Amino acid sequence: MVLKKTLEYGFSGYWVPIIPRGPRSVRKRGHKKTIEDSRICAFELLAAVAGKLLQESESSASSIVAEGQDLSSIHNSGIKQEQLVKSEAFKSECLDQRRWIESVFASELAPEKRNVKSSVGDTVLEGTSVIPRSEISTKVRHNLKLEILESKTAAENSPRKVEGGSPNCGDIERQIKAEGNHIHNVDLTVANNSNSNDPMEKRVKITDPFINSDNSVQLPSYRDLVPNASFPGHRNNVKLGSRVDDENSIGWNVYRSKIRGLRPQTCIGHRRIRKLLSSKYCKVAPTFKDCEFSNGDGCVKPVYRCRKAPYTSDVIQCQVPLKKRKICNHGSTLSCDRAGSSESISNSPEKGMKGEKTISAKHLPRAKVVSSSVVGHQTSFKSRDSLVKFSIKSFKVPELSIDIPENATVGSLKRTVMEAVTAILQGGLHVGVVVHGNKVKDDNKTLLQVGISHNEDQGNLGFMLEPGSAIASPPLSRKELPILLPHETHHHLSRSAASPILDLEVLNASFAPSPETNLDNNVETNHELVPSTHEVLTNGTAPDSRALVAVPAVSVQALAVVPRNQKTRRSELVQRRTRRPFSVSEVEALVEAVEKFGTGRWRDVKLSAFENADHRTYVDLKDKWKTLVHTASISPHQRRGETVPQDLLDRVLSAHGYWSHCQPKLQTKHLMNLL
DNA sequence: GTTAGGG
């Protein structure tokens, strides 16, 4: 008897293998080169200024001083500028001298206000540098708002794009992370008046939760600080079920660990800033996390809001930026932000919250299961013509189907679910769009075409998560999971130490096979060296018990969504079935049935010997027979996997020979009859 | 829906 239970899962904060980043997005320069260069130049100048500042103060360094420092020397360098330096923080940003920073912290642990504002030419840089690093950020609340043009195609507007992100934003984050910095919030606002042609009007804000609205920094009190808490001192345990977020007015909810590293972060130097701005997309007013895009043609205006930080999944964090990129791409080559709002941080009520965003630890944040199943709701509309505004509360996620014996323990159930969810998450997720209950398959349709318009009831629109491409295999196919063997556990743990919420339970699930379940079994079989599962199968347990394997049952319809192109469809949408090696007893049953029915009546074989084995189709049986025949015909040492008793193989050969010999006769007979 | 066979 099998207990069937389906459940849904949400974003999860489980450990996900770190996927090597692809090359940084290619930035095309093209006709904007000049503008861009000048921008870069501006930042270089700025950096130079900062460097000079630091140099000047180096003698008196290691302590915070310099409020309203005189910048005459910088003026002397011929750079037009106005600077207001309220602290030295910014200096560290440019020189990246940890020692200095640390010394600062050693002596400045009490709440301290620091503020840096500098402007070079038309470029304004506001930076706050020495802020406590948030080494462990485990949860984040994500709010996502979209404003999309109806006229844009579904593909363009598809939330799938959320998966990506504008290179600028993504790059910013990556760069920050790469530098080991943990800036809690970075707002980049680039506003170009289309008519002003002033490429230099930029505004870079680097903020932090501890930064007040006046851009000052407030450090947390001592007790909140845990020096070098680079490894999670505590984690969030994976829990079944979902947590309803009472604040869940919009978006994902994530929390942040209270543990914070003491190490101050270094600030973004000019180099990084330059990189950021060298991205063509930066011109389109990217703001990190809390951002709003506006582009000249007034077409696309997505608004992303991400409050409180990290502990959002890779998926989420990576997705947001990508989306922006795509949108930027479409939008606005020429003019940016017709409104010309240089303060475009967003007019949403949550504006004040921008400082709350926290970028999590290095290897991308994780999301916790936030809500198990929710359909996205669109809350607000855009009054402006042709603009549709979305507010995605959450995604409806694919169904997860799990078969597990009644006598399995709750613990094993948890582990099974855990693995299933993890496996799916590892494969990445895609976003599907559902309109009026129908999944929108054609990415090229416009929102209007699929029934999404600004004056339409948005209640009929929903988003859902779908397993992504890489989704290698369901949980127990460890073969395809990076973590396979118990002895690898530590290795992985240490390697992923930077991931604050790496959940031990996940690992335990993988490595703590429990006798009551077939986990152990699977672990064995997946070693591909260890024989057998037939103990289980032959000791009275029905073969079906092996169905404990949690199979993420991706619904066909879900998979059918977003059929981009032929090429990607299969790999991205179709989930390969769980590999379930035939047990000896199954082989035996198969052989027996084939002996009876022959090799051309798989349906009969299935019905007679595997009627109750739902996971064995007649195609499977046929395939297995095929491999059996092959196995039987090769030398024993060449065989792999489950060891099939020689006598069974002999029977296979025998039956195969018999039926293959019979076949011609029958065929001949048939032909004779025809003639 | 089944079979058979290549991938």
Added chain:
DNA sequence: CCCTAAC
């Protein structure tokens, strides 16, 4: 196991 041509 997947995919598909060919029943």
